Amino acid sequence: MTSIPPILTTTAELTAFLADLANDTALAVDLEADSMHHYQEKVCLLQISGTQQSALIDPLAMTDLSPLAPVLSDPAVRKYFHAADYDIRCLHRDFGLEVRGLFDTMIACQFLGEGKVGLADVLQKYYGVTLDKKFQRADWTKRPLPEDMARYAAEDTRYLHALGEMLEKRLREAGRLDWVAEEFELLEAVRHSEHEGPLFTRVKGASRLKPRQLAVLELLLEFRDEEARRRDSPLFKVLGNAVMLEVAREQPTSLRALTGLSGMPARLADRYGRRLVELVRQAQDLPQESLPVIPRKERPVRDPEVDQRMTKLKQWRSARAEELGIDPGVLINNATMEEIARFNPDSAEELAQAGILKRWQQRELGPSICDALRKER
Known part of the structure; x- marks a missing residue:
């Protein structure tokens, strides 16, 4: 059974732990948050493993995590994460921490053509390790932290050093280490962003509603947000999107009409029925000129020649991805190919000047992309 690392609850303890890691050239990092249990998501636990020792850092008890800033931002110290996008956004949002020297083992797996890139799948494949997933949706604000949850958290960084070193060796042998290095560099810069505009723009399916229906949905979403904040609950635990779209x-x-709706749980009708009906009536009383509309992005005019070039590029991508043993979407995504199809470069040099591709893509794919486009001319 995995031993439980010390749980650090003071800045002094954190400073001492980091001093013990001063000679380490690589750290494994993970975090746990509480998005499934509270209105305002926050980081509840940080797991950091050096080559010889590990610790769990409790940011709910420790208000000052600034000692972490120098080591996390030091590019000379490798930081192993698995699926780092979410973690990097949360670390910057909650603590202003930046990560440099990133090595994301999930991205490394993608660029090596692994069919399954989840940490549990990869560890099972290479180390025969079975990760217990029972605490993936746990409430990480619980204090004192239960022993089994602490042990679960420690497992996520236990094998990252060995996994990262193995994947780096394979990437180097495949000549793709500089490919992922650029991907890591771009990932280091991601940041959490707040949504702007009407709430309904975040709901899948809202674009099919008429203006009066959108007005109802927006009032329902505003109510849900207020109720979730009051209850300190995630939005989905107050009202689901499917129910609100139906209303x-x-x-x-x-109330009779409300309870008769498809998918309307009786408990929700009992708890919120009168308020929901009231909001529907408010929306119906709005003047026509004040009704919301879906903001529409101007779509590029369809061009048969662009469509033809796009078809050629998709054929090229399929063949190239199969040759490299990489998922086509990892190699180059549709949005980038459409931009190339519209630009229609005459040469790899012209394509490079346009700045459409990443550096590794331009170097490895640029010439063959232009060759594929020439064949259809």
Whole structure:
């Protein structure tokens, strides 16, 4: 059974732990957050493993994590993460911490053509390790932290050093280490961003609603947000999107009509029914000129020649991805190919000047992309 690392609850303890890691050239890092249990998501636990020792850092007890800033931002110290995008955003959002020297083992797996890139799958494949997933949706704000949850958290960084070193060796042998290095560099710069504009723009399916229905949905979403904040609960635990979309479409103006809706749980009708009906009536009373509309992005005019070039590029990508043993979407995504199809470069040099591709893509793929486009001319 995995031993539990010390749980650090003071800045002094954190400073002492980092001093013990001063000679380490690589750290494994992971975090746990509480998005499944609270309105305002926050980091609840940090797991850091050096080559010889590990610790769990409790940011709920420790208000000052600034001692972490120098080591996390030092590019000379390798930082192993698995699926780092979310972690990097959270570390910067909650603590202003930046990560340099990143090595993301999930991205490394993608560029090596691994079919399954989840940490549990990779560790099972290479080390025969079975990760216990029972605490993936746990409430990490619990204090004192239960022993089994602490042990679970420690497992996520236990094998990252060995995994990262193995993947780096394979990437070097495949000639793809500089490919992922650029991907890591771009990933280091991601940041959490707040959504702007109407709440309904974040709901899948809202674009099919009429303006009056959108008005209902927006009032429902505003109510849900206020209720979730009051209860300190995630939004989905107050009202699900599917229920609100159904209310917006049907616009029930009585409790009987509301409870008769498809997918309307009786407990929700009992708890919020009167308020939901009231919001529907408010939306129906709005003047026509004040009704919301879906903001539409101007779509590029369809061009048959661009479509033809796009078809050629997709054929080229499929063949190249198969040759390299990489998922086509990892090699180059559709949005980038469409931009190339519209630009229609005459040469690799012209394509490079356009700045459409990443450096590794331009170097490894640019000439063959232009060759594929020439064949259809």
